[in-house]
Amino acid sequence: MTKQTMSGGTDANCVRKVVNVQAPPAVAWRVFTEKMGTWWPLATYKIGKANAVDAVIEPRVGGRWYERGDDGSTCNWGSVLSWEPTSRLVLSWDISADWQYDPTLKTEIEVRFIADGKGGTRVELEHRHLDRYGARRDEMRTIFDSTGDWGRLLESFARTAAA
Amino acid sequence: MGEIAKGMHVSRPAVSQHLKILKAARLVTDRAEGTRRLYAIDRRGIAALRTWLEGFWGEALTAFKDAAERETAKERKP
Numbered sequence: 001m002t003k004q005t006m007s008g009g010t011d012a013n014c015v016r017k018v019v020n021v022q023a024p025p026a027v028a029w030r031v032f033t034e035k036m037g038t039w040w041p042l043a044t045y046k047i048g049k050a051n052a053v054d055a056v057i058e059p060r061v062g063g064r065w066y067e068r069g070d071d072g073s074t075c076n077w078g079s080v081l082s083w084e085p086t087s088r089l090v091l092s093w094d095i096s097a098d099w100q101y102d103p104t105l106k107t108e109i110e111v112r113f114i115a116d117g118k119g120g121t122r123v124e125l126e127h128r129h130l131d132r133y134g135a136r137r138d139e140m141r142t143i144f145d146s147t148g149d150w151g152r153l154l155e156s157f158a159r160t161a162a163a
Numbered sequence: 164m165g166e167i168a169k170g171m172h173v174s175r176p177a178v179s180q181h182l183k184i185l186k187a188a189r190l191v192t193d194r195a196e197g198t199r200r201l202y203a204i205d206r207r208g209i210a211a212l213r214t215w216l217e218g219f220w221g222e223a224l225t226a227f228k229d230a231a232e233r234e235t236a237k238e239r240k241p
Contacts (some may be wrong), residue, residue: 015217015220017217017220019225019227020228021227021231022235023231023234023235024235027235028231030234031227031234032227038230039226039227040226041223041226123224123227127216130212133212
Protein backbone atom coordinates (compact mmCIF):
# COMPACT_ATOMS: atom_id res chain seq x y z
CA MET A 1 0.00 0.00 0.00
CA THR A 2 1.43 3.31 -0.96
CA LYS A 3 0.95 6.68 0.61
CA GLN A 4 -0.76 7.74 -2.58
CA THR A 5 -3.56 5.21 -2.34
CA MET A 6 -3.99 5.97 1.35
CA SER A 7 -4.77 9.59 0.60
CA GLY A 8 -6.27 8.93 -2.83
CA GLY A 9 -9.84 9.35 -3.98
CA THR A 10 -12.87 7.47 -2.78
CA ASP A 11 -12.83 3.73 -3.04
CA ALA A 12 -16.17 2.08 -2.41
CA ASN A 13 -14.46 -1.00 -1.07
CA CYS A 14 -12.66 0.66 1.79
CA VAL A 15 -13.20 2.99 4.72
CA ARG A 16 -10.54 5.50 5.84
CA LYS A 17 -10.28 7.36 9.10
CA VAL A 18 -7.72 9.78 10.54
CA VAL A 19 -7.31 10.78 14.16
CA ASN A 20 -4.75 13.20 15.61
CA VAL A 21 -3.43 12.04 18.95
CA GLN A 22 -1.57 14.27 21.44
CA ALA A 23 0.95 11.55 22.22
CA PRO A 24 4.17 10.48 20.47
CA PRO A 25 4.07 7.57 17.97
CA ALA A 26 5.71 5.18 20.44
CA VAL A 27 2.93 5.73 22.98
CA ALA A 28 0.19 5.67 20.34
CA TRP A 29 1.59 2.40 18.98
CA ARG A 30 1.80 0.85 22.43
CA VAL A 31 -1.72 1.84 23.43
CA PHE A 32 -3.11 0.60 20.11
CA THR A 33 -1.33 -2.76 20.11
CA GLU A 34 -0.65 -3.65 23.77
CA LYS A 35 -3.57 -1.96 25.47
CA MET A 36 -6.35 -2.43 22.98
CA GLY A 37 -8.55 -3.80 25.77
CA THR A 38 -8.48 -0.41 27.50
CA TRP A 39 -10.16 1.45 24.64
CA TRP A 40 -11.89 -1.03 22.32
CA PRO A 41 -15.67 -0.83 22.92
CA LEU A 42 -15.78 -4.41 24.19
CA ALA A 43 -19.25 -4.06 25.69
CA THR A 44 -20.80 -3.85 22.23
CA TYR A 45 -18.16 -5.03 19.76
CA LYS A 46 -17.31 -8.61 20.61
CA ILE A 47 -18.26 -11.96 19.18
CA GLY A 48 -18.00 -14.45 22.04
CA LYS A 49 -20.82 -15.54 24.33
CA ALA A 50 -18.87 -14.53 27.44
CA ASN A 51 -18.40 -10.91 28.49
CA ALA A 52 -15.25 -9.72 26.73
CA VAL A 53 -12.61 -8.36 29.10
CA ASP A 54 -9.67 -7.85 26.77
CA ALA A 55 -8.67 -7.49 23.11
CA VAL A 56 -5.25 -8.91 22.32
CA ILE A 57 -2.85 -8.57 19.38
CA GLU A 58 0.05 -11.04 19.48
CA PRO A 59 3.11 -8.88 18.64
CA ARG A 60 4.45 -10.60 15.53
CA VAL A 61 3.57 -11.35 11.92
CA GLY A 62 1.18 -14.31 11.99
CA GLY A 63 0.14 -13.50 15.56
CA ARG A 64 -3.51 -13.86 16.51
CA TRP A 65 -5.89 -10.99 17.14
CA TYR A 66 -8.60 -12.08 19.55
CA GLU A 67 -10.91 -11.20 22.39
CA ARG A 68 -10.71 -12.80 25.81
CA GLY A 69 -13.87 -13.47 27.79
CA ASP A 70 -14.37 -13.28 31.53
CA ASP A 71 -14.60 -17.10 31.58
CA GLY A 72 -11.11 -17.41 30.08
CA SER A 73 -12.36 -18.29 26.60
CA THR A 74 -10.88 -16.63 23.52
CA CYS A 75 -12.47 -15.79 20.16
CA ASN A 76 -10.37 -15.02 17.11
CA TRP A 77 -10.96 -11.83 15.18
CA GLY A 78 -8.08 -12.10 12.72
CA SER A 79 -4.30 -12.06 12.56
CA VAL A 80 -1.25 -9.84 12.16
CA LEU A 81 -0.19 -9.39 8.52
CA SER A 82 2.48 -6.68 9.05
CA TRP A 83 4.19 -5.71 12.28
CA GLU A 84 6.40 -2.62 12.00
CA PRO A 85 6.74 -0.91 15.41
CA THR A 86 6.11 1.96 15.83
CA SER A 87 4.91 3.05 12.42
CA ARG A 88 2.73 0.51 10.63
CA LEU A 89 0.40 -2.33 11.48
CA VAL A 90 -1.71 -4.47 9.16
CA LEU A 91 -4.34 -6.78 10.60
CA SER A 92 -6.72 -9.16 8.91
CA TRP A 93 -10.29 -8.87 10.16
CA ASP A 94 -12.03 -12.17 9.59
CA ILE A 95 -15.42 -11.39 11.05
CA SER A 96 -18.32 -12.51 8.90
CA ALA A 97 -21.69 -10.93 8.20
CA ASP A 98 -23.30 -12.84 11.06
CA TRP A 99 -20.57 -11.65 13.41
CA GLN A 100 -18.68 -14.91 13.54
CA TYR A 101 -15.02 -15.67 12.98
CA ASP A 102 -14.48 -16.91 9.43
CA PRO A 103 -10.81 -17.46 8.51
CA THR A 104 -11.69 -17.62 4.81
CA LEU A 105 -12.99 -14.06 4.92
CA LYS A 106 -10.04 -11.69 4.92
CA THR A 107 -10.64 -7.98 5.03
CA GLU A 108 -7.61 -5.85 5.96
CA ILE A 109 -7.04 -3.04 8.41
CA GLU A 110 -3.90 -0.96 7.95
CA VAL A 111 -2.92 1.51 10.65
CA ARG A 112 -0.13 4.06 10.20
CA PHE A 113 1.40 6.10 13.01
CA ILE A 114 2.99 9.28 11.66
CA ALA A 115 4.83 11.81 13.84
CA ASP A 116 3.21 15.22 13.34
CA GLY A 117 6.38 17.17 14.20
CA LYS A 118 4.73 18.69 17.27
CA GLY A 119 5.10 15.75 19.62
CA GLY A 120 1.84 14.18 18.51
CA THR A 121 0.83 11.46 16.07
CA ARG A 122 -1.39 11.39 13.04
CA VAL A 123 -3.03 7.96 13.02
CA GLU A 124 -4.42 6.84 9.67
CA LEU A 125 -6.64 3.78 9.49
CA GLU A 126 -7.82 2.03 6.37
CA HIS A 127 -10.24 -0.91 6.40
CA ARG A 128 -10.12 -2.39 2.91
CA HIS A 129 -11.24 -5.25 0.64
CA LEU A 130 -14.82 -4.85 1.82
CA ASP A 131 -15.89 -6.32 -1.52
CA ARG A 132 -14.82 -9.68 -0.08
CA TYR A 133 -18.04 -9.73 1.85
CA GLY A 134 -19.51 -10.47 -1.58
CA ALA A 135 -22.96 -11.96 -1.52
CA ARG A 136 -23.04 -11.81 2.28
CA ARG A 137 -23.26 -8.02 2.19
CA ASP A 138 -26.97 -8.54 1.96
CA GLU A 139 -26.98 -10.23 5.34
CA MET A 140 -24.92 -7.37 6.72
CA ARG A 141 -27.57 -4.96 5.52
CA THR A 142 -30.28 -6.99 7.21
CA ILE A 143 -28.31 -6.72 10.43
CA PHE A 144 -27.83 -2.96 9.99
CA ASP A 145 -31.47 -2.43 9.16
CA SER A 146 -32.73 -4.35 12.15
CA THR A 147 -34.04 -2.52 15.17
CA GLY A 148 -31.88 -4.64 17.48
CA ASP A 149 -28.57 -3.65 19.00
CA TRP A 150 -26.90 -2.99 15.67
CA GLY A 151 -29.77 -0.86 14.46
CA ARG A 152 -29.67 1.21 17.64
CA LEU A 153 -25.91 1.61 17.30
CA LEU A 154 -26.31 2.83 13.77
CA GLU A 155 -28.87 5.36 14.94
CA SER A 156 -26.53 6.66 17.61
CA PHE A 157 -23.73 6.92 15.04
CA ALA A 158 -26.02 8.88 12.77
CA ARG A 159 -26.97 11.23 15.61
CA THR A 160 -23.31 11.78 16.50
CA ALA A 161 -22.43 12.42 12.88
CA ALA A 162 -25.25 14.91 12.52
CA ALA A 163 -24.43 16.75 15.77
CA MET B 164 -26.54 -9.86 -21.33
CA GLY B 165 -25.53 -11.08 -24.80
CA GLU B 166 -22.23 -9.19 -24.46
CA ILE B 167 -21.46 -10.93 -21.16
CA ALA B 168 -22.30 -14.38 -22.61
CA LYS B 169 -20.15 -13.74 -25.69
CA GLY B 170 -16.97 -13.46 -23.62
CA MET B 171 -17.49 -16.75 -21.79
CA HIS B 172 -17.34 -20.43 -22.58
CA VAL B 173 -20.76 -21.05 -21.10
CA SER B 174 -24.22 -21.04 -22.58
CA ARG B 175 -26.43 -17.97 -22.63
CA PRO B 176 -29.02 -19.55 -20.32
CA ALA B 177 -26.25 -20.39 -17.83
CA VAL B 178 -25.10 -16.76 -17.81
CA SER B 179 -28.69 -15.63 -17.41
CA GLN B 180 -29.06 -17.97 -14.43
CA HIS B 181 -25.87 -16.60 -12.82
CA LEU B 182 -26.99 -13.01 -13.29
CA LYS B 183 -30.32 -13.87 -11.66
CA ILE B 184 -28.46 -15.13 -8.58
CA LEU B 185 -26.26 -12.01 -8.49
CA LYS B 186 -29.35 -9.85 -8.75
CA ALA B 187 -31.08 -11.73 -5.92
CA ALA B 188 -27.97 -11.13 -3.79
CA ARG B 189 -28.18 -7.44 -4.75
CA LEU B 190 -24.71 -7.52 -6.26
CA VAL B 191 -26.00 -6.35 -9.64
CA THR B 192 -28.92 -4.30 -10.84
CA ASP B 193 -30.55 -4.64 -14.23
CA ARG B 194 -32.68 -2.58 -16.56
CA ALA B 195 -34.23 -3.11 -19.96
CA GLU B 196 -33.12 -1.01 -22.92
CA GLY B 197 -35.13 -1.97 -25.98
CA THR B 198 -34.60 -5.67 -26.50
CA ARG B 199 -31.44 -5.67 -24.39
CA ARG B 200 -31.05 -6.14 -20.66
CA LEU B 201 -28.23 -4.10 -19.11
CA TYR B 202 -26.48 -5.10 -15.89
CA ALA B 203 -24.52 -2.89 -13.50
CA ILE B 204 -22.77 -3.45 -10.16
CA ASP B 205 -25.14 -2.73 -7.25
CA ARG B 206 -23.35 -0.38 -4.88
CA ARG B 207 -26.11 -0.16 -2.26
CA GLY B 208 -24.99 -3.18 -0.25
CA ILE B 209 -21.41 -1.97 0.08
CA ALA B 210 -22.61 1.55 0.88
CA ALA B 211 -24.51 0.31 3.96
CA LEU B 212 -21.46 -1.63 5.09
CA ARG B 213 -19.23 1.41 4.66
CA THR B 214 -21.64 3.63 6.59
CA TRP B 215 -21.63 1.18 9.46
CA LEU B 216 -17.84 0.83 9.48
CA GLU B 217 -17.35 4.61 9.28
CA GLY B 218 -19.37 4.94 12.47
CA PHE B 219 -17.69 2.01 14.14
CA TRP B 220 -14.11 3.15 13.43
CA GLY B 221 -15.01 6.72 14.34
CA GLU B 222 -16.15 5.58 17.76
CA ALA B 223 -13.24 3.16 18.30
CA LEU B 224 -10.55 5.67 17.24
CA THR B 225 -11.97 8.40 19.46
CA ALA B 226 -11.72 6.00 22.41
CA PHE B 227 -8.19 5.07 21.33
CA LYS B 228 -7.16 8.75 21.14
CA ASP B 229 -8.42 9.33 24.69
CA ALA B 230 -6.57 6.26 25.98
CA ALA B 231 -3.28 7.23 24.28
CA GLU B 232 -3.50 10.80 25.59
CA ARG B 233 -4.24 9.55 29.12
CA GLU B 234 -1.25 7.21 28.85
CA THR B 235 1.18 9.91 27.75
CA ALA B 236 -0.07 12.30 30.45
CA LYS B 237 0.51 9.58 33.04
CA GLU B 238 4.08 9.03 31.82
CA ARG B 239 4.91 12.73 31.90
CA LYS B 240 4.10 12.90 35.59
CA PRO B 241 7.23 12.63 37.79
